[in-house]
Amino acid sequence: MRLLCWRCGGGVCPFGMSLEKIIETKKLYPVTILRSCDRETFERLFLADVILTKDVLLQEIEKLKRRTQLKEEKLKKLIFEARQLFAFERSEKN
Structure with missing residues (x-):
């Protein structure tokens, strides 16, 4: 069993990666991050x-x-929003 934390607040995360970092690194953003994704x-x-x-x-x-x-x-x-998200990700790296 591995322990994951959301964010490493100044400390060292177990196994070197927080859940937040894994999501960002692998670009596994949930659809709920999109503004037009309401509950329905x-x-x-x-x-x-x-x-x-x-x-x-x-x-x-x-x-x-x-x-x-x-x-x-x-x-x-x-x-459109999903494309913007990934375009923003690419521009952040440059």
Whole structure:
């Protein structure tokens, strides 16, 4: 069993990585980080096994529409926000 902490507040994390750092390093951002992901949207995404922002980007919009029963406008907004998140990540590295 491994112990994970959210953030290492000045101390040393067990095994050298906090949960926060793992999420950032592997870019495993949950869809709840997206501004337009309200509770109903999250529930529909969750039921369709769309949990991470990259899951939103990896599927075609028509497939997402069928699986989530969300309106195309809502999905386009989620996709736009997810793209912005990853574009921001890339610009931060440069």
